[in-house]
Amino acid sequence: MEVKVGYLGPAGSFTEQAAKAIFANEKRVPFRTIPDCIDAVNDHLVDYAVVPLENAIEGSVNITLDYLIHHQRMTMTAEVTAPIYQHLMVRKEHVSVWKEAATVFSHPQAIAQCHHFLRNNLPDATITYSVSTAEAAKHVSEQLDGVFAAIANEIAAKEYGLEIVQSEINDYDNNSTRFIVLKKGVMGEETFSGLDHSTYKTTLMVTLPSDFSGALHQVLSAFAWRKLNLSKIESRPMKTGLGNYFFIIDVEMKMDKVLLAGACEEIKALGCGVDILGSYPCFEWKALEAENGALK
Numbered sequence: 294m295e296v297k298v299g300y301l302g303p304a305g306s307f308t309e310q311a312a313k314a315i316f317a318n319e320k321r322v323p324f325r326t327i328p329d330c331i332d333a334v335n336d337h338l339v340d341y342a343v344v345p346l347e348n349a350i351e352g353s354v355n356i357t358l359d360y361l362i363h364h365q366r367m368t369m370t371a372e373v374t375a376p377i378y379q380h381l382m383v384r385k386e387h388v389s390v391w392k393e394a395a396t397v398f399s400h401p402q403a404i405a406q407c408h409h410f411l412r413n414n415l416p417d418a419t420i421t422y423s424v425s426t427a428e429a430a431k432h433v434s435e436q437l438d439g440v441f442a443a444i445a446n447e448i449a450a451k452e453y454g455l456e457i458v459q460s461e462i463n464d465y466d467n468n469s470t471r472f473i474v475l476k477k478g479v480m481g482e483e484t485f486s487g488l489d490h491s492t493y494k495t496t497l498m499v500t501l502p503s504d505f506s507g508a509l510h511q512v513l514s515a516f517a518w519r520k521l522n523l524s525k526i527e528s529r530p531m532k533t534g535l536g537n538y539f540f541i542i543d544v545e546m547k548m549d550k551v552l553l554a555g556a557c558e559e560i561k562a563l564g565c566g567v568d569i570l571g572s573y574p575c576f577e578w579k580a581l582e583a584e585n586g587a588l589k
């Protein structure tokens with residue numbers, strides 16, 4: 294049976310590169326938005342969805358996290374972290390006048406990664422958000438009147454015939470984004486065409502009982518005394534009123550029947566809610582490059 298993989302498109306998005314890295318030989322299907330991608334798995338249009346989850350400069354991709362928690366629960370089944378290089382690009386005839394760009398188009402995450410660059414180099418340009426960086430590049434390539442620019446990657450520049458006029462414009466080096474592979478149904482062992490993974494993570498969603506002093510401290514203690522390493526903890530609004538939050542906790546370990554299961558039981562005994570969003574292998578970009586060819 295043919296495996297289909299949905300990703301945030303169009304062709305040339307960072308998410309497409311991430312999807313290619315894990316699913317080199319599967320059929321990849323672009324979707325317009327992150328929720329569309331996730332819904333496509335629910336509607337059985339595709340078997341997996343690859344969506345961005347967290348960026349090193351801008352933090353969580355809130356739309357992914359919130360859509361997963363509040364609208365469409367899916368199982369996290371793999372992670373790939375990709376280096377991210379943002380470039381400013383224009384139509385070929387505008388290379389010498391890029392500083393006159395009236396509008397810069399890009400995905401909000403990409404704009405946020407380049408705030409200082411934009412402030413220093415294009416202070417008067419209007420910023421217009423696109424559903425993805427590749428969509429921004431496609432849009433600029435279609436504009437015949439006026440000077441416009443997009444922030445996107447090298448592959449998008451090639452795909453839509455744009456010229457890069459300023460490269461690596463992200464405000465901080467070592468920029469990277471964590472992409473997550475989602476599927477419907479229960480957690481299971483997935484095999485990703487024999488790719489080597491470096492670590493395992495388990496992502497938990499924890500809700501605290503109301504008005505319980507020291508609750509978060511006790512939740513963290515359940516991990517601490519078992520010496521379970523956390524790689525991330527983040528609070529997000531429950532959307533039920535100010536002051537109501539849930540916590541996303543990433544534990545650097547595969548779900549097991551003893552340590553992690555014990556920590557979850559202990560947290561539940563405190564009156565907290567615990568949902569396991571996934572337990573998954575984490576792929577390194579370098580290793581994938583070696584297996585699948587250069588992806589930058």
Ligand SMILES: O=C(O)C(=O)C[C@]1(C(=O)O)C=C[C@@H](O)C=C1
Binds near residue numbers: 305400403470
């Ligand atoms: O717009 C794209 O190309 C995407 O794949 C989305 C996305 C994101 O939402 O984080 C992916 C990586 C970059 O950090 C910027 C944008």
